[in-house]
Amino acid sequence: MSETLWDQLIYIVILLLKIVAVVVPLILTVAYYTYMERKVIGYMQLRRGPNRIGPAGLFQPFADVLKLLLKEIVLPANANKFLFVLAPVLSLAPAFAAWVVIPFNDWMVIADIDAGLLYLLAMSSIGVYGLIIAGWASNSKYAFLGSIRSCAQMVSYEIAMGFALVGVLILSGSLNLTEIVLAQQGGLLDWFWLPLLPLFVVYIISGLAETNRAPFDVAEGESEIVAGFHVEYAGAAFAVFFLAEYANMILISALTAILFAGGWLSPFEGLWLVGDTFLGQGSIFWFLLKTVFFMYLFLWWRATYPRYRYDQIMRLGWKVFVPITMGWVLVAAVFSVFGLVVRGS
Amino acid sequence: MPITEIVFYVFSLVMVSAGVAVITVRNPVYSALFLVLAFFSSAAIWLLLEAEFLAIVLILVYVGAVMVLFLFVVMMLDINLTPLKEGFIRYLPVGIVVAVLMAAELLLVIWSKGSFDQGAFPIPPPNPVGFSNTKALGELLFTNYLLAFEAAGVILLVAIIAAIALTLRKRVGEKRQNPAMQVRVQRDERVRLVKMDPEPRQGN
Numbered sequence A: 001m002s003e004t005l006w007d008q009l010i011y012i013v014i015l016l017l018k019i020v021a022v023v024v025p026l027i028l029t030v031a032y033y034t035y036m037e038r039k040v041i042g043y044m045q046l047r048r049g050p051n052r053i054g055p056a057g058l059f060q061p062f063a064d065v066l067k068l069l070l071k072e073i074v075l076p077a078n079a080n081k082f083l084f085v086l087a088p089v090l091s092l093a094p095a096f097a098a099w100v101v102i103p104f105n106d107w108m109v110i111a112d113i114d115a116g117l118l119y120l121l122a123m124s125s126i127g128v129y130g131l132i133i134a135g136w137a138s139n140s141k142y143a144f145l146g147s148i149r150s151c152a153q154m155v156s157y158e159i160a161m162g163f164a165l166v167g168v169l170i171l172s173g174s175l176n177l178t179e180i181v182l183a184q185q186g187g188l189l190d191w192f193w194l195p196l197l198p199l200f201v202v203y204i205i206s207g208l209a210e211t212n213r214a215p216f217d218v219a220e221g222e223s224e225i226v227a228g229f230h231v232e233y234a235g236a237a238f239a240v241f242f243l244a245e246y247a248n249m250i251l252i253s254a255l256t257a258i259l260f261a262g263g264w265l266s267p268f269e270g271l272w273l274v275g276d277t278f279l280g281q282g283s284i285f286w287f288l289l290k291t292v293f294f295m296y297l298f299l300w301w302r303a304t305y306p307r308y309r310y311d312q313i314m315r316l317g318w319k320v321f322v323p324i325t326m327g328w329v330l331v332a333a334v335f336s337v338f339g340l341v342v343r344g345s
Numbered sequence B: 001m002p003i004t005e006i007v008f009y010v011f012s013l014v015m016v017s018a019g020v021a022v023i024t025v026r027n028p029v030y031s032a033l034f035l036v037l038a039f040f041s042s043a044a045i046w047l048l049l050e051a052e053f054l055a056i057v058l059i060l061v062y063v064g065a066v067m068v069l070f071l072f073v074v075m076m077l078d079i080n081l082t083p084l085k086e087g088f089i090r091y092l093p094v095g096i097v098v099a100v101l102m103a104a105e106l107l108l109v110i111w112s113k114g115s116f117d118q119g120a121f122p123i124p125p126p127n128p129v130g131f132s133n134t135k136a137l138g139e140l141l142f143t144n145y146l147l148a149f150e151a152a153g154v155i156l157l158v159a160i161i162a163a164i165a166l167t168l169r170k171r172v173g174e175k176r177q178n179p180a181m182q183v184r185v186q187r188d189e190r191v192r193l194v195k196m197d198p199e200p201r202q203g204n
Helices: A002-044 A060-070 A081-101 A116-126 A128-137 A141-172 A177-182 A197-210 A235-260 A284-304 A310-337 B003-024 B028-048 B052-076 B081-113 B133-142 B146-167 B179-184
Strands: none
Touching: A002 A060, A002 A081, A002 A235, A002 A284, A060 A235, A081 A116, A081 A128, A081 A235, A116 A128, A116 A141, A116 A177, A116 A235, A116 B052, A128 A141, A128 A235, A128 B028, A128 B052, A141 A177, A141 A197, A141 A235, A141 A310, A141 B052, A177 A235, A197 A235, A197 A284, A197 A310, A235 A284, B003 B028, B028 B052, B052 B133, B133 B146
16 A cells, blocks of 8 residues: 555656756746747837846846836725635636647656546636636726626637647547657658638737737727736736736747647658658657747737737637538548548658 | 545545535526536546546537536626526426426436445446447447437527527628638728828928
C-alpha cells in the first residue's frame, strides 16, 4: 500500500513539474508578446515602440507587470464582490488548461488524450464565462454592454470554428492532436492548409474574433464603451484578464500551427539536400517558429485593419463563414473518400 | 478506499449540493452558475466511467453554449423576485406530481434489478488500451441507430426553422443595409471635388 502511495505521489510530482514546465515559459511568452506587439506595431507606424527600460526596451514587460501588481484593486461600490473577483480567474483557468493537450513535438505533451480536439473546443467555450461574469458583476453599463457583445460574438464564431475543425477531423481521421500532426507528414504541400484552404482562412479569422482581438475587438471598443467588460478592473485583477487574452492568442496560434501547418513537422521533409539535415527533421523548433509566425499575424492585422462594425461581425460569422465551412466540409469528405488527400504520406 | 471512490464521492457531493442550490438560491444568476457547476461535476463523474466523449460534449454543448445563452437572458431580464415567490404554493401540486413520477421511475429501474447492491449494478469492465470512446459511439450512431439519429437531426432542424418563423416579423420603418452595395461603392458616388477659386480677401 505504501509502495503504491509512493508511486502515486511521484506521479503527481512529475505531472506538476510538467505543468510548471509549460506554464512558466507560457507566462514569459505572454510578457514578451506584449513587448513584441508594441515594437511591431511601433515600427509599422514609423515609431520605435518601448525603448527606455533596458537595452532596446527589453525590460519593459517587467516594469509593466510590477506597475500593475503595485496598483490598488478597486472594488466598485455596488459590485457583486465574490463574482467580481472570481471572473478573472474563470477567464484565465481555461486559457491555461487548454495547453495540456498541445503536442510540442512527437513526445512532448502533458496529456496525450484521444478526444484532444474536443477538449480544446470545450475549454475555449468555457472562456466566455469570465467575460460575462465580469461584465455583470461590475454593475456598470459599459462593462455589461462589452460582455454582451463579446459573449454573442464568441458563441457565433465558435460555430464556424467548430466546422473548420470538422474538416481537419475528416482528413486526419482522429481527434488526437499528435495523430492529426502525423497525418500531415510529407512537407509543406502535404499540410492541411492546402486542401483545407478556405477552412484555414476561416479558422484563423474566427480565432481573431474568438480572442476579441482587433479588428474584432468591439468587446472593448474604446471609442464607444471605454474598455468593455474590464472597465472596472484595476491592478492585478486587470493583469489576469490581460494574461488570459494573450495566452488565448498564443493558444490559437499554436493550434493553427498544429491543425493546418503541420505542427512540429519540417516544411523541407523529403527534399534533396536539406531533407537529411537538421532542417529536414521535425522538431520543437519548427513548432515554435510556426506559432510565432501566426502570433505575428495577429499583430500585423491589428496594425492594418480598422475595427469592424458590430452588425457586420455578426453577418460575417453567420452568413459568410458558416456556409463556407459547411460547404468545404463536404469537399473534404470527397477528398477523403476518393483518396485525393492521403493521410501521413 | 481507492482514489477513484474518493473522487466519485467528492464530485457527487458537489453535484447534488449544486443541484439543490439551483432551486434554493434567490439570485437567478447564481442559480444559472450553480447549474453550470452541476454540469461540470457530472462531466467529471462521466470521466470516471471512461465516457470521455460524453463528458467533454456535455461541457462543450451545455456549459459552453446552452448555459451561456441562459445566463445571457437571465442577466438581461430584470427579474422581480416577489411574484416568483408567490407562485410557489400555486405550482407546488404540479411540482410534487413531477417529483413523485421521477422518483417512481428511478425506483422502477432499481426494482427491476431486484436490489441496489453492487451485484445488481456491477462496475463495467475497464476498456482495453487503445479503445476509442468517440469511435465506438460514432460507429453505433451511424450503423445501428442511423434512423433514430437522422430523425433527431430532422426534428432539430424543424425546431430551428419553427423558432425563426415564429419570431420573424415584418416591422415597418426599419432601415436595412445591403453590405454588397456598401462594399461596391465607388469614390465618385460619395465624394465630389469642387474646383473653387480663392475668395477675394474680406475687410481692410
